[in-house]
Amino acid sequence: xxxxxxxxxxxxxxxxxxxxxxxxxxxxxxxxxxxxxxxxxxxxxxxxxxxxxxxxxxxxxxxxxxxxxxxxxxxxxxxxxxxxxxxxxxxxxxxxxxxxxxxxxxxxxxxxxxxxxxxxxxxxxxxxxxxxxxxxxxxxxxxxxxxxxxxxxxxxxxxxxxxxxxxxxxxxxxxxxxxxxxxxxxxxxxxxxxxxxxxxx
Numbered sequence: 510x511x512x513x514x515x516x517x518x519x520x521x522x523x524x525x526x527x528x529x530x531x532x533x534x535x536x537x538x539x540x541x542x543x544x545x546x547x548x549x550x551x552x553x554x555x556x557x558x559x560x561x562x563x564x565x566x567x568x569x570x571x572x573x574x575x576x577x578x579x580x581x582x583x584x585x586x587x588x589x590x591x592x593x594x595x596x597x598x599x600x601x602x603x604x605x606x607x608x609x610x611x612x613x614x615x616x617x618x619x620x621x622x623x624x625x626x627x628x629x630x631x632x633x634x635x636x637x638x639x640x641x642x643x644x645x646x647x648x649x650x651x652x653x654x655x656x657x658x659x660x661x662x663x664x665x666x667x668x669x670x671x672x673x674x675x676x677x678x679x680x681x682x683x684x685x686x687x688x689x690x691x692x693x694x695x696x697x698x699x700x701x702x703x704x705x706x707x708x709x710x
Contacts, residue, residue: 514625514626515623515624515625515627515706516623516624516625516626516627516628516677516680517547517621517622517623517627517680517684518621518622518623518627518628518631518673518674518680519619519620519621519672519673519674519680519683519684519687520539520619520620520621520622520631520671520672520673520674521612521617521618521619521620521671521672521673521687522535522536522617522618522620522670522671523611523612523617523668523669523670523671523672524611524612524614524615524616524617525653525668525670526618526652526670526671527551527615527616527617527618528615529652531652531670532618534652535648535652535670535671536620538634538648539622539631539634542630542634543624543698543700543704544622544623544624544627544630544631545622545623545624545696545698545700545701546620546621546622546623547621547622547623547693547694547695547696548619548620548621548684548688548692548693548694549618549619549620549621550618550619550620550688550692551616551617551618552616552617552618552619552687553615553616554612554613554616554617556609556613558612558686558687559609559612559613560609561686562609562612562683562686563605563608563609565605567598569601570597570598570599570600570601570602570605571597571598571601572601573597573600573601573604573605574596574597574598574599574600574601574604575597577592577597577600577601577604577657577661578595578597578600580657581661584658588600591661591662591664592661604666607660607664607665607666608666610665610666611665611666611668619687619688621684621687621688621693624700624706625704625706628673628674628675628676628677628680631673631674632673632675633647634647634648635647635648635649635671635673636648636649636650637649638667638669639656639657639667639669640653640654640655640656640667640669640670641654641655641656641657642656648670648671649669649670649671652670653668653669653670655667655668655669
């Protein structure tokens with residue numbers, strides 16, 4: 510196996526997952542597929558960390574805003590009805606404020622998972638960001654029904670249970686934001702021996 514495919518990724522079980530008692534069920538999904546938990550803690554998120562977790566750039570805001578606008582157009586709904594604007598950057602900023610509020614709403618479980626293709630595998634297990642579009646068998650598909658339309662109508666974030674890093678670059682930034690070096694552990698699992706991966710980053 511090419512060692513560059515061996516990855517680490519940040520995973521958050523957001524407060525709705527914690528409050529609903531889904532921590533054990535969610536963690537078991539990752540363990541059963543063979544990913545290794547190398548850091549984990551229950552965190553009450555402060556404003557500074559919540560702010561830094563999401564990018565502060567017009568490119569990021571526009572990307573989020575364009576996705577929201579596209580979703581509304583598909584349903585022939587005027588986006589101004591829920592967001593009072595059709596400017597994608599302003600909509601993106603609103604979504605960031607919703608997401609920050611979500612992180613601050615109560616304790617979350619933060620963890621670092623490690624393994625071959627860890628980023629892709631975790632996101633596959635999670636399902637799509639909009640739970641309504643997530644397939645049965647994924648975490649979001651099995652455990653929540655929330656969706657963009659409901660969230661937009663009530664002017665709140667989508668309660669989609671989790672966050673996971675979307676790229677190697679994002680994972681490196683997010684892991685450093687959420688964990689100190691001393692909180693990350695190196696050990697060997699039976700999966701490594703059985704599957705034949707060395708665990709070298």
